[in-house]
Amino acid sequence: MRILCAPTTFEFDHNSADLNVALYAQAPSPDFGCIGEPVSRTIRRRKLSPPPRGWDFLSIALSCFAADLAGHRARSADGWTREFDLCVTVNDVAFWNSVKDELESTLQFLTTDIWTFEFIEGGYHPSPPSGALKQKGDCVALLSGGLDSFVGAIDLSADGYSPVTISHISRGDHDKQESFPKLIGTGLQSALFGHGGKVPDGESPASQRSRSIVFIGYAVLVATCLETWSTQTGTNCFVSENGFISLNPPLTDMRVGSLSTRTTHPTYFRKLQSIFDQAGFNLKIENRYALKTKGEMLIECQDQALLRKLAHTSTSCGRFLHYNYKHCGRCIPCLVRRAAFLRWGHNDQTTYIFDNLGINDDAHSRFDDVRAAAIASLAEEEVGTERWAGATLASAGIADPSDHIGMLHRGLIEIRSLLAAYGVL
Template sequence: MRLLCAPGEIGRLHEADTLRVVLYGQAGSPDRASAGAAVRNDIRKEGLAPHRRAWDLLSVAMSVMVADAAGLRTGSPDGWTREFELEIAVTEPDFWNGAAPVIADALAFLTTDRWHLRFIPGGAAAPEPARVVRPPQDCVALLSGGLDSLIGTIDLATAGTRPLVISKIVRGDTEKQEDFARTIGGGLRHIQLNDNAVVPAPKDTSQRARSIIFLAFGILVATTLAPYKAGATVPLYVCENGFIAINPPLTGSRVGSLSTRTAHPQFLSLFEDLLNAADIRVEIRTPYAEKTKGEMLRECADQQLLRTLAPRSTSCGRFQKYNYHHCGRCVPCQVRRAAFLAWGQPDPTEYVFEALGRDDEKHAGFDDVRSVGMALVATEDGGFRNWLGNALAWPLIGERDALQDMLRRGLAELGVLHAKYGVK
């Protein structure tokens, strides 16, 4: 699939076999796509002045988000792997063309697609606010509305750190993001942004590339902080439990990006290589890379606040599909439910499919439930290491022994959940 991603001022609106993507504007036609229609005004209103290459990185991320939504996996030869050719308008095309192989490698790992990137001049520059604001915070944290980022933000605030928290606007989570930011630490500075990616129908929903826009938003804002302007390296906290970050294939059929890789250490290492090449002084930190979700809950520094806010958090991969309720049976829901059991606190979350052990296709027979069950059986029959296989074999992964132990503990948490509900 070919895409031309550039501001509306650049011509070439109609090219055979090319999807025109209008960056920082409206599509203007049902056969075109768009992204970033509101983000320039949002950054300007906040008074922020980001690093030039951080702004270009946002253009790249938005282009990738459009491609991920517009490219239908059902149309690929194997029903999954797609091939993309992207032309993206940026302000420094020479630099980005030199960095294109690193970006392509990172995206290939993230989505298991083939990416070919070419950068052209004419990209939109960052907005120039009437009065530049340099926020005093010395770090940024991603706050999604999920349980892990909630715990991470509570821990940072309890330790005396006051991060500037960044959220991607998502239907069903926007209000809880605002509430969490208002409540934690007596109130944290909070910025919500949206890529507003719009593509012609039909739309692919696998969303394997989504972490790139979360990171791009966090990096963009990190470069606007006063410490960054003064020459400091600014930490960007990505708080996700290690089990979901690695997301080991539960069965032999769940390989590659069939299991999401949004915070996988291999991807984040490749992404940090890009930041270093761009001389963007932002350090991605993953403080819970060696923790299970249950351990994150048990060890949270403010247990009273966590008990109050945790039930409102979102974990489900199908939250919107079930009218903003947790399905209870997808892998993230199972990990959440297992974590509450490990925490030892009641789980007041309403699950659409509560009785996991019920012997029908909607409960114990559902694919994700069966996959977890098969993983548990595989570790009993062939041992944990045989089940794990080469999930930790990627060259940029460090601390393999610690990660292996964490994955063992995470799978054990899921085993307790399945035992409770009698899943066979």
């Protein structure tokens, strides 16, 4: 599928692409897609002036997400892997062509699709606003409304950082993305972004595998406007995710590929970091919890009173929208969450649609994710963590996997305790 993404000042040739996408603007006609218009308004309102390559990276990320929305997996040759030929206008054509292969590899790893990029002149770079400001703060931290990013922001504040939290607005989480920063420490600065993406004839439900690169694209815009960005040491983009979900090991041999997301995977971050370094973003992507289980994150959180008060209001479920903004209680993220609460030792006040995992039916104990978690737990006990997780750690390119093996073992102990508590094991 060939997709051309450019600002509306670009002269689109309607015969050159399967889909034209207007960047940072509304669609000029019904046959166009569009994405990014709310972002330009947010940056303008905050009186920030990101550098050209910062806008370029976000343009590429938004273009990938527009493709993600438009591509139909069922129409692909194997029913899953899509092929995208993406043409994007940028400010620095020579630079982005120099990292083209790395970008294609990064997106392929993230989404399991095949990507080809072409970069052309005409990138988006608005004139600096009158009285342009520098953003106060010394780092950026992604804040999704989930439990891990909430703990991460709490700990950053406690450790003396002054993060600007970056949120990708989503239904069901908007209130948390606004309220959580205000309640941490003496109050954190926050920046909320919406992509406004729409495409004609999009897939339903839409794939959102590339969503995380847009999230990081917002962080790049804000980070490159920080007062501290131009210093020799640069700044950090903190992405907080427990190590078990970050590695997201396939729980059984049948759960490779489509069931294993990679939004915070160390290989993905390593690939992005290489591109950032070459772009001169002076920004380090860091997950401080790569060797922690979710239960350990809760136990070690530096504001236990705030966590006990609000942990249950955070979001973890992979089907949160599907169940009308409630947790299903049986998907892998929900199982890891419930196991973490059990390990933490505090009452989990979260409402779960499928609460009693011990009910012996297809909706509870025999549900696919619950069965997979049980099989993984038993297999790891039988063959040992290193053998069970061998392929996962090898594919992550981790030179010394011993610490990760220990973290995976402890994560499976948490899950095993949850399943045992409900009589599933």
